[in-house]
Amino acid sequence: MNIAIPMELREYIQQNIIPQYVNFDKAHQIDHVEKVIEESMKLASYYDVNVSMVYTIAAYHDLGLCEGREFHHIVSGRILLADETLRHWFTDEQLLPMKEAIEDHRASNKQAPRSIYGKIVAEADRIIDPEVTLRRTVQYGLSHYPEMDKEQQYARFRKHLNDKYAEGGYLKLWIPQSDNAERLAELRKLIMDEEELQRVFDELYTNEKNGDV
Template identity: 50%
Template sequence: MIDINVSLDLMEFVETQILPRYANFDQAHRLNHVNHVIKQSLALARKIGADINMAYVTAAYHDLGLEGPRAIHHLTSGKILISDTRLKKWFSAEQMKIMKEAVEDHRASASHAPRSIYGKIVAEADRELEPDTVFRRTILYGRDHYPEMSMEQQWDRFTEHLDNKYSNTGYIKLWIPGSENEKNLKVIRDYINNRTALRALFDKIFNELNGNEAEQ
Protein backbone atom coordinates (compact mmCIF):
# COMPACT_ATOMS: atom_id res chain seq x y z
CA MET A 1 0.00 0.00 0.00
CA ILE A 2 1.27 3.47 -0.94
CA ASP A 3 1.93 5.78 2.01
CA ILE A 4 -0.11 8.95 1.49
CA ASN A 5 2.08 11.11 3.75
CA VAL A 6 5.54 12.54 3.06
CA SER A 7 8.29 11.25 5.37
CA LEU A 8 8.74 13.79 8.16
CA ASP A 9 12.54 13.86 8.01
CA LEU A 10 12.41 14.33 4.23
CA MET A 11 9.94 17.17 4.64
CA GLU A 12 12.15 18.84 7.24
CA PHE A 13 15.14 18.61 4.88
CA VAL A 14 13.25 20.07 1.93
CA GLU A 15 11.62 22.88 3.92
CA THR A 16 14.89 24.00 5.51
CA GLN A 17 17.45 23.32 2.77
CA ILE A 18 15.59 23.48 -0.57
CA LEU A 19 12.52 25.73 -0.48
CA PRO A 20 14.34 28.82 0.87
CA ARG A 21 16.28 28.93 -2.41
CA TYR A 22 13.09 30.07 -4.17
CA ALA A 23 13.05 33.35 -2.23
CA ASN A 24 15.45 34.99 -4.70
CA PHE A 25 13.55 34.16 -7.90
CA ASP A 26 11.17 36.45 -9.79
CA GLN A 27 7.75 37.06 -8.23
CA ALA A 28 6.08 34.41 -10.39
CA HIS A 29 8.40 31.65 -9.16
CA ARG A 30 8.86 32.23 -5.46
CA LEU A 31 7.70 30.23 -2.45
CA ASN A 32 3.98 30.59 -3.14
CA HIS A 33 4.51 29.01 -6.58
CA VAL A 34 6.60 26.04 -5.47
CA ASN A 35 4.25 25.43 -2.54
CA HIS A 36 1.32 25.38 -4.95
CA VAL A 37 3.13 22.89 -7.20
CA ILE A 38 3.94 20.71 -4.20
CA LYS A 39 0.34 20.77 -2.97
CA GLN A 40 -1.06 19.88 -6.40
CA SER A 41 1.58 17.20 -6.98
CA LEU A 42 0.76 15.49 -3.69
CA ALA A 43 -2.96 15.56 -4.46
CA LEU A 44 -2.37 14.02 -7.89
CA ALA A 45 0.03 11.42 -6.50
CA ARG A 46 -2.53 10.33 -3.91
CA LYS A 47 -5.25 10.17 -6.57
CA ILE A 48 -3.12 8.11 -8.97
CA GLY A 49 -1.34 5.99 -6.34
CA ALA A 50 2.20 7.20 -7.07
CA ASP A 51 5.06 7.36 -4.54
CA ILE A 52 4.30 10.41 -2.41
CA ASN A 53 7.93 11.11 -1.48
CA MET A 54 9.06 11.04 -5.12
CA ALA A 55 6.25 13.38 -6.16
CA TYR A 56 7.14 15.71 -3.29
CA VAL A 57 10.85 15.97 -4.12
CA THR A 58 10.20 16.32 -7.85
CA ALA A 59 7.92 19.29 -7.16
CA ALA A 60 10.32 20.84 -4.65
CA TYR A 61 13.27 20.76 -7.06
CA HIS A 62 11.44 21.49 -10.33
CA ASP A 63 12.40 25.19 -10.67
CA LEU A 64 15.73 25.34 -8.81
CA GLY A 65 17.43 25.76 -12.19
CA LEU A 66 16.14 29.34 -12.26
CA GLU A 67 19.35 30.07 -10.37
CA GLY A 68 20.82 29.95 -13.90
CA PRO A 69 19.50 30.75 -17.43
CA ARG A 70 15.71 30.45 -17.63
CA ALA A 71 15.76 28.83 -21.09
CA ILE A 72 17.43 25.70 -19.74
CA HIS A 73 16.18 25.85 -16.16
CA HIS A 74 14.39 22.50 -16.43
CA LEU A 75 17.65 20.79 -17.42
CA THR A 76 19.60 22.61 -14.72
CA SER A 77 16.97 21.64 -12.15
CA GLY A 78 17.43 18.00 -13.13
CA LYS A 79 21.20 18.28 -12.67
CA ILE A 80 20.74 19.88 -9.26
CA LEU A 81 18.47 17.05 -8.14
CA ILE A 82 20.62 14.16 -9.41
CA SER A 83 23.74 15.78 -7.94
CA ASP A 84 22.25 16.23 -4.47
CA THR A 85 23.76 13.24 -2.67
CA ARG A 86 21.76 14.05 0.46
CA LEU A 87 18.71 12.55 -1.28
CA LYS A 88 20.35 9.10 -1.26
CA LYS A 89 19.16 8.82 2.33
CA TRP A 90 15.62 8.34 1.02
CA PHE A 91 15.90 7.23 -2.62
CA SER A 92 17.59 4.60 -4.75
CA ALA A 93 19.68 5.45 -7.81
CA GLU A 94 16.77 4.41 -10.06
CA GLN A 95 14.34 6.64 -8.18
CA MET A 96 16.80 9.54 -8.44
CA LYS A 97 17.02 9.03 -12.21
CA ILE A 98 13.22 8.98 -12.55
CA MET A 99 12.89 12.20 -10.52
CA LYS A 100 15.66 13.90 -12.53
CA GLU A 101 13.88 13.05 -15.78
CA ALA A 102 10.55 14.19 -14.33
CA VAL A 103 12.02 17.58 -13.46
CA GLU A 104 13.52 17.85 -16.96
CA ASP A 105 10.13 17.02 -18.50
CA HIS A 106 8.01 19.49 -16.53
CA ARG A 107 8.38 22.48 -18.85
CA ALA A 108 5.22 23.47 -20.71
CA SER A 109 7.10 23.94 -24.00
CA ALA A 110 8.62 20.44 -23.92
CA SER A 111 8.41 18.77 -27.33
CA HIS A 112 7.80 15.30 -25.90
CA ALA A 113 5.51 13.74 -23.33
CA PRO A 114 6.95 13.25 -19.83
CA ARG A 115 8.79 9.93 -19.54
CA SER A 116 7.10 8.84 -16.31
CA ILE A 117 4.02 9.43 -14.22
CA TYR A 118 6.12 11.72 -12.00
CA GLY A 119 6.90 13.95 -14.97
CA LYS A 120 3.19 14.08 -15.80
CA ILE A 121 2.31 14.89 -12.19
CA VAL A 122 4.74 17.81 -11.82
CA ALA A 123 3.99 19.10 -15.33
CA GLU A 124 0.27 19.12 -14.57
CA ALA A 125 0.79 20.69 -11.13
CA ASP A 126 3.13 23.34 -12.56
CA ARG A 127 0.54 24.51 -15.07
CA GLU A 128 -1.24 26.48 -12.29
CA LEU A 129 -4.07 27.34 -14.65
CA GLU A 130 -6.36 29.21 -12.28
CA PRO A 131 -7.16 32.08 -14.69
CA ASP A 132 -6.52 35.04 -12.40
CA THR A 133 -3.21 33.50 -11.32
CA VAL A 134 -2.12 32.98 -14.94
CA PHE A 135 -2.93 36.56 -15.92
CA ARG A 136 -1.39 38.05 -12.78
CA ARG A 137 1.83 36.01 -13.05
CA THR A 138 2.22 36.94 -16.71
CA ILE A 139 1.94 40.64 -15.89
CA LEU A 140 4.28 40.32 -12.91
CA TYR A 141 6.88 38.53 -15.01
CA GLY A 142 6.77 41.27 -17.63
CA ARG A 143 7.12 44.01 -15.04
CA ASP A 144 9.96 42.21 -13.24
CA HIS A 145 11.99 41.42 -16.36
CA TYR A 146 11.11 44.39 -18.61
CA PRO A 147 10.58 47.34 -16.22
CA GLU A 148 11.48 49.78 -18.98
CA MET A 149 8.37 48.85 -21.00
CA SER A 150 5.36 51.16 -21.11
CA MET A 151 1.91 49.85 -20.21
CA GLU A 152 1.08 49.40 -23.92
CA GLN A 153 4.28 47.47 -24.49
CA GLN A 154 3.47 45.30 -21.47
CA TRP A 155 0.03 44.65 -22.96
CA ASP A 156 1.60 43.57 -26.26
CA ARG A 157 4.00 41.24 -24.42
CA PHE A 158 1.14 39.91 -22.28
CA THR A 159 -1.06 39.01 -25.26
CA GLU A 160 1.83 37.56 -27.25
CA HIS A 161 2.74 35.26 -24.35
CA LEU A 162 -0.88 34.16 -23.84
CA ASP A 163 -1.32 33.46 -27.56
CA ASN A 164 1.91 31.48 -27.79
CA LYS A 165 1.30 29.40 -24.69
CA TYR A 166 -2.41 29.14 -23.84
CA SER A 167 -4.40 29.67 -27.05
CA ASN A 168 -5.99 26.87 -29.09
CA THR A 169 -2.74 26.70 -31.08
CA GLY A 170 -0.47 27.31 -28.09
CA TYR A 171 2.25 24.97 -26.94
CA ILE A 172 0.84 24.08 -23.52
CA LYS A 173 -0.18 20.44 -23.11
CA LEU A 174 -2.10 18.69 -20.35
CA TRP A 175 -1.19 15.13 -19.45
CA ILE A 176 -3.82 14.02 -16.94
CA PRO A 177 -7.35 13.88 -18.44
CA GLY A 178 -10.29 15.24 -16.47
CA SER A 179 -8.20 17.54 -14.32
CA GLU A 180 -9.27 20.93 -13.04
CA ASN A 181 -6.69 22.34 -15.45
CA GLU A 182 -8.88 21.41 -18.42
CA LYS A 183 -11.73 23.56 -17.12
CA ASN A 184 -9.43 26.47 -16.29
CA LEU A 185 -7.71 26.36 -19.68
CA LYS A 186 -11.08 26.74 -21.38
CA VAL A 187 -11.77 29.91 -19.35
CA ILE A 188 -8.35 31.31 -20.28
CA ARG A 189 -8.96 30.57 -23.96
CA ASP A 190 -12.35 32.28 -23.81
CA TYR A 191 -10.59 35.43 -22.56
CA ILE A 192 -7.90 35.15 -25.25
CA ASN A 193 -10.62 34.97 -27.89
CA ASN A 194 -12.36 38.06 -26.47
CA ARG A 195 -9.76 40.82 -26.64
CA THR A 196 -12.11 43.44 -25.15
CA ALA A 197 -12.67 41.40 -21.99
CA LEU A 198 -8.98 40.48 -21.84
CA ARG A 199 -7.90 44.13 -22.10
CA ALA A 200 -10.28 45.14 -19.34
CA LEU A 201 -8.86 42.43 -17.09
CA PHE A 202 -5.27 43.40 -17.95
CA ASP A 203 -5.94 47.06 -17.12
CA LYS A 204 -7.56 46.12 -13.82
CA ILE A 205 -4.66 43.91 -12.67
CA PHE A 206 -1.94 46.24 -13.99
CA ASN A 207 -3.42 49.30 -12.28
CA GLU A 208 -4.02 47.32 -9.10
CA LEU A 209 -0.34 46.31 -9.02
CA ASN A 210 0.69 49.93 -9.58
CA GLY A 211 -1.57 51.01 -6.75
CA ASN A 212 -0.11 48.43 -4.39
CA GLU A 213 3.43 49.64 -5.17
CA ALA A 214 2.45 53.27 -4.61
CA GLU A 215 1.16 52.41 -1.14
CA GLN A 216 4.42 50.76 -0.10
Protein backbone atom coordinates in the same frame (compact mmCIF):
# COMPACT_ATOMS: atom_id res chain seq x y z
CA MET B 1 3.03 2.39 -3.20
CA ASN B 2 1.59 5.54 -1.56
CA ILE B 3 3.76 5.28 1.57
CA ALA B 4 3.87 8.31 3.87
CA ILE B 5 6.63 10.86 3.29
CA PRO B 6 9.37 10.50 5.94
CA MET B 7 9.29 13.39 8.40
CA GLU B 8 13.05 13.94 8.01
CA LEU B 9 12.69 14.35 4.23
CA ARG B 10 9.80 16.76 4.64
CA GLU B 11 11.78 18.82 7.17
CA TYR B 12 14.88 18.89 4.96
CA ILE B 13 12.88 20.21 2.01
CA GLN B 14 10.91 22.70 4.10
CA GLN B 15 14.05 24.10 5.71
CA ASN B 16 16.60 23.92 2.88
CA ILE B 17 14.87 23.75 -0.52
CA ILE B 18 11.62 25.72 -0.46
CA PRO B 19 13.23 28.88 1.06
CA GLN B 20 15.42 29.17 -2.07
CA TYR B 21 12.35 30.29 -4.05
CA VAL B 22 12.43 33.65 -2.27
CA ASN B 23 15.30 34.56 -4.63
CA PHE B 24 13.25 34.11 -7.83
CA ASP B 25 10.89 36.40 -9.75
CA LYS B 26 7.42 37.20 -8.39
CA ALA B 27 5.79 34.48 -10.48
CA HIS B 28 8.02 31.78 -8.96
CA GLN B 29 8.08 32.56 -5.26
CA ILE B 30 7.42 30.24 -2.31
CA ASP B 31 3.66 30.38 -2.90
CA HIS B 32 4.24 28.93 -6.38
CA VAL B 33 6.29 25.92 -5.29
CA GLU B 34 3.90 25.24 -2.41
CA LYS B 35 0.98 25.24 -4.85
CA VAL B 36 2.81 22.89 -7.24
CA ILE B 37 3.56 20.53 -4.33
CA GLU B 38 -0.08 20.63 -3.24
CA GLU B 39 -1.38 19.94 -6.75
CA SER B 40 1.22 17.21 -7.33
CA MET B 41 0.20 15.39 -4.16
CA LYS B 42 -3.46 15.62 -5.12
CA LEU B 43 -2.80 14.18 -8.59
CA ALA B 44 -0.52 11.47 -7.16
CA SER B 45 -3.48 10.06 -5.22
CA TYR B 46 -4.90 8.76 -8.52
CA TYR B 47 -1.82 6.68 -9.34
CA ASP B 48 0.34 3.93 -7.87
CA VAL B 49 3.38 6.13 -7.31
CA ASN B 50 5.95 6.86 -4.63
CA VAL B 51 4.64 10.04 -2.97
CA SER B 52 8.05 10.90 -1.53
CA MET B 53 9.38 11.04 -5.08
CA VAL B 54 6.43 13.17 -6.19
CA TYR B 55 6.85 15.56 -3.26
CA THR B 56 10.58 15.98 -3.89
CA ILE B 57 10.23 16.45 -7.65
CA ALA B 58 7.69 19.20 -7.09
CA ALA B 59 9.89 20.92 -4.51
CA TYR B 60 12.96 20.98 -6.78
CA HIS B 61 11.22 21.60 -10.11
CA ASP B 62 12.15 25.31 -10.52
CA LEU B 63 15.41 25.57 -8.53
CA GLY B 64 17.30 26.01 -11.80
CA LEU B 65 15.90 29.53 -12.08
CA CYS B 66 19.03 30.45 -10.13
CA GLU B 67 20.82 30.29 -13.51
CA GLY B 68 18.06 31.90 -15.59
CA ARG B 69 14.83 30.73 -17.17
CA GLU B 70 15.87 29.33 -20.56
CA PHE B 71 17.41 26.09 -19.27
CA HIS B 72 15.97 26.12 -15.76
CA HIS B 73 14.35 22.70 -16.18
CA ILE B 74 17.70 21.12 -17.07
CA VAL B 75 19.54 22.92 -14.26
CA SER B 76 16.80 21.99 -11.76
CA GLY B 77 17.23 18.31 -12.61
CA ARG B 78 20.97 18.61 -12.22
CA ILE B 79 20.56 20.26 -8.80
CA LEU B 80 18.35 17.42 -7.59
CA LEU B 81 20.75 14.73 -8.80
CA ALA B 82 23.72 16.50 -7.21
CA ASP B 83 22.07 16.78 -3.79
CA GLU B 84 23.80 14.03 -1.81
CA THR B 85 21.40 14.46 1.12
CA LEU B 86 18.60 12.98 -0.99
CA ARG B 87 20.47 9.68 -1.04
CA HIS B 88 19.35 9.17 2.55
CA TRP B 89 15.89 8.49 1.12
CA PHE B 90 16.28 7.60 -2.56
CA THR B 91 18.32 5.15 -4.63
CA ASP B 92 20.05 5.94 -7.92
CA GLU B 93 17.23 4.06 -9.66
CA GLN B 94 14.74 6.51 -8.15
CA LEU B 95 16.79 9.68 -8.54
CA LEU B 96 17.25 9.29 -12.30
CA PRO B 97 13.51 9.31 -13.16
CA MET B 98 13.07 12.16 -10.64
CA LYS B 99 15.68 14.18 -12.55
CA GLU B 100 13.98 13.31 -15.85
CA ALA B 101 10.58 14.33 -14.48
CA ILE B 102 11.93 17.76 -13.62
CA GLU B 103 13.57 18.09 -17.05
CA ASP B 104 10.24 17.18 -18.67
CA HIS B 105 7.98 19.56 -16.70
CA ARG B 106 8.41 22.63 -18.90
CA ALA B 107 5.24 23.59 -20.78
CA SER B 108 7.10 24.41 -23.99
CA ASN B 109 8.60 20.91 -24.28
CA LYS B 110 7.36 19.31 -27.48
CA GLN B 111 7.64 15.72 -26.25
CA ALA B 112 5.43 14.14 -23.61
CA PRO B 113 7.04 13.59 -20.19
CA ARG B 114 8.87 10.25 -20.03
CA SER B 115 7.06 8.96 -16.93
CA ILE B 116 3.98 9.44 -14.80
CA TYR B 117 6.16 11.46 -12.42
CA GLY B 118 6.94 13.95 -15.17
CA LYS B 119 3.28 14.13 -16.16
CA ILE B 120 2.22 14.81 -12.57
CA VAL B 121 4.62 17.70 -11.99
CA ALA B 122 4.02 19.12 -15.48
CA GLU B 123 0.27 19.11 -14.89
CA ALA B 124 0.61 20.52 -11.37
CA ASP B 125 2.86 23.30 -12.65
CA ARG B 126 0.20 24.39 -15.15
CA ILE B 127 -2.06 25.65 -12.31
CA ILE B 128 -4.52 27.09 -14.80
CA ASP B 129 -6.38 29.47 -12.52
CA PRO B 130 -7.22 32.33 -14.92
CA GLU B 131 -6.70 35.00 -12.27
CA VAL B 132 -3.36 33.56 -11.12
CA THR B 133 -2.17 32.89 -14.68
CA LEU B 134 -2.92 36.43 -15.83
CA ARG B 135 -1.30 38.01 -12.78
CA ARG B 136 1.82 35.87 -13.10
CA THR B 137 2.08 36.80 -16.79
CA VAL B 138 2.03 40.49 -15.93
CA GLN B 139 4.53 39.95 -13.09
CA TYR B 140 6.88 38.07 -15.38
CA GLY B 141 6.82 40.82 -17.97
CA LEU B 142 7.52 43.57 -15.43
CA SER B 143 10.30 41.54 -13.80
CA HIS B 144 12.10 40.45 -16.97
CA TYR B 145 11.37 43.36 -19.33
CA PRO B 146 11.38 46.48 -17.11
CA GLU B 147 12.37 48.64 -20.09
CA MET B 148 9.00 48.05 -21.78
CA ASP B 149 6.27 50.67 -21.48
CA LYS B 150 2.66 49.72 -20.73
CA GLU B 151 1.69 49.27 -24.38
CA GLN B 152 4.66 46.98 -25.01
CA GLN B 153 3.90 45.03 -21.84
CA TYR B 154 0.35 44.45 -23.03
CA ALA B 155 1.54 43.26 -26.43
CA ARG B 156 3.93 40.80 -24.72
CA PHE B 157 1.17 39.71 -22.30
CA ARG B 158 -1.30 39.05 -25.11
CA LYS B 159 1.22 37.26 -27.33
CA HIS B 160 2.31 34.96 -24.48
CA LEU B 161 -1.28 34.04 -23.63
CA ASN B 162 -2.08 33.28 -27.29
CA ASP B 163 1.13 31.31 -27.89
CA LYS B 164 0.70 29.20 -24.77
CA TYR B 165 -2.98 28.93 -23.84
CA ALA B 166 -5.12 29.69 -26.91
CA GLU B 167 -6.43 26.99 -29.24
CA GLY B 168 -3.37 25.48 -30.94
CA GLY B 169 -1.04 26.84 -28.26
CA TYR B 170 1.91 24.84 -27.01
CA LEU B 171 0.44 24.01 -23.58
CA LYS B 172 -0.46 20.33 -23.23
CA LEU B 173 -2.41 18.70 -20.42
CA TRP B 174 -1.43 15.22 -19.23
CA ILE B 175 -3.59 14.17 -16.27
CA PRO B 176 -7.32 13.73 -16.92
CA GLN B 177 -8.16 13.94 -13.20
CA SER B 178 -6.94 17.53 -12.92
CA ASP B 179 -9.23 20.58 -13.07
CA ASN B 180 -7.06 22.24 -15.68
CA ALA B 181 -9.17 21.42 -18.75
CA GLU B 182 -12.19 23.30 -17.43
CA ARG B 183 -10.03 26.23 -16.31
CA LEU B 184 -8.24 26.31 -19.66
CA ALA B 185 -11.58 26.66 -21.46
CA GLU B 186 -12.43 29.60 -19.17
CA LEU B 187 -9.07 31.23 -19.87
CA ARG B 188 -9.42 30.74 -23.63
CA LYS B 189 -12.80 32.46 -23.54
CA LEU B 190 -11.19 35.47 -21.86
CA ILE B 191 -8.26 35.55 -24.30
CA MET B 192 -10.73 35.81 -27.19
CA ASP B 193 -12.51 38.78 -25.57
CA GLU B 194 -10.08 41.58 -26.49
CA GLU B 195 -11.93 44.29 -24.58
CA GLU B 196 -12.13 42.29 -21.35
CA LEU B 197 -8.53 41.11 -21.69
CA GLN B 198 -7.35 44.72 -21.99
CA ARG B 199 -9.42 45.69 -18.94
CA VAL B 200 -7.99 42.85 -16.84
CA PHE B 201 -4.46 43.70 -17.94
CA ASP B 202 -4.91 47.39 -17.08
CA GLU B 203 -6.08 46.51 -13.58
CA LEU B 204 -3.29 43.97 -12.96
CA TYR B 205 -0.64 46.27 -14.41
CA THR B 206 -1.71 49.16 -12.18
CA ASN B 207 -1.79 46.94 -9.09
CA GLU B 208 1.67 45.52 -9.77
CA LYS B 209 3.20 48.91 -10.52
CA ASN B 210 1.71 50.31 -7.32
CA GLY B 211 2.82 47.31 -5.30
CA ASP B 212 -0.73 46.23 -4.41
CA VAL B 213 -1.36 42.61 -3.54
